[in-house]
Amino acid sequence: MGCGLYLVVPCYNEEEVLPETTKRLNDKMERMCREGLIDDGRSKVLYVNDGSKDRTWELIQQIHRENPRFTGISLAHNMGHQNALLAGLMTAKDYADAVISMDADLQDDVEVLDEMIKKYMDGNDIVYGVRSSRKKDTFFKRFSAESFYRVMSAMGVKTVFNHADYRLTSKRVLESLKDFREVNLFLRGIFPLIGYTSDVVLYERNERFAGESKYPFKKMLAFAWDGITSFTVKPLKAISVIGILISFISLLFLLHFLLTKLLGYTVQGWTSVICSIWLVGGLQLFCLGIIGEYIGKIYGEVKQRPRYIIEENLLDAAEQEI
Structure with a gap:
């Protein structure tokens, strides 16, 4: 029997991309069920509405009524990506054997979900989705992103190079995450601190399917600064x-x-x-x-x-x- 898997997907103003995301994730979950990788009765997609101002939550409710494989929670107001992700992880940990977090914009390659599950079954508690290359990025985007990881490393913050928030975590990892009570969240730095056996899965990041990026340069800069000041003096x-x-x-x-x-x-x-x-x-x-x-x-x-x-x-x- 396969494991009980929850996909946690934070959503903020994602009404344009949500129907296509739902279609692709449903197809992928069905294939994994047929292959025996996951248990159909205990596997779901958990959308986390982070105080969206568009019809995102209405769409999530509609999707849930049409397909019980999809469910969701809605935060009282916008709390930011990291807090929305944490809310989904803490909700899913009570029902799943393993949880995979990913973005709603379809930039994370859903085809490597199988490989993540297989590495989990091989005994890995954390499986990081790592970009194989940044050829599709502009020079500025590539330079700034890689500089971020190098600066974090130089500052003594342990992170996984070219890894964002596409990762699999086991139930016991999430139980350990519950003990991290800090308000200033930088999950990319917390998971390496937790430890346990880990591995990586390489994937090619896709172009955003629709909508606008929720991380313009100003937000990325603030996020990087939060990561540095949250983990090192x-x-x-x-x-x-x-x-x-x-x-x-x-x-x-x-x-x-x-x-x-x-x-x-x-x-x-x-x-x-x-x-x-x-x-x-x-x-x-x-x-x-x-x-x-x-x-x-x-x-x-x-x-x-x-x-x-x-x-x-x-x-x-x-x-x-x-």
Whole structure:
């Protein structure tokens, strides 16, 4: 008998792509059921409506009525991709042996789901979907994405290179994830911390089927910064290094000016003095900004507000008793 599999798919304003996503996922689930990879009675697709402003939730409800293989939960308001994904994972873990998270835009190749399940059956608790190449990306997109992973690695944050949120996780991994109580979520960094046996599946990322990307450059930059400040204090250590370095350089200049004074030379260079003041002032503000980011995160964590609130749940009583 195959495993009970849940596909968790966060959705935010996905009405354009949802019908095609449903069709492809249904076809794939049927094939996996016929091949004995998954148990038809215990396998579902769980859509997570992250406070969409279009007809996404109405479509999810309609799809659920037409095909019980599809179900969904709706968050009370938009909580962001990571929180919506967490809500789906924490809901699915009570019913599934394994959960695969993926995006709704069909960029994640559904044809590698079989390989993920097989690697899970071979004893892997986490199977990461990793892009085989970035040839389809623009130069800027490729450069910025790869730079992100390299910077994260340099900062000491353990991530899987070229992996986003397309992954399989076993039930016991999700039980461990439940103990991570942080409000500032960066799931790509949390799963490697959990441990357990893992493997990767390579796939070619497709073009978005319809709609617009929910991660423009500004959001991607903010996401990267959240990942760094959530997992490492190296930026704070860098501030100390910068302070020591500036103090050392200032000492050298002080010795230089004292020497020129003793030798009777007139000290010239008001421009250099003003530039130095502006430079040091700018560095101070920058460093204060970094410290402020960390203080802000501490403020968010100590309030312990819920990371998501589920307003509606289409899982019926029979499913919740499984």
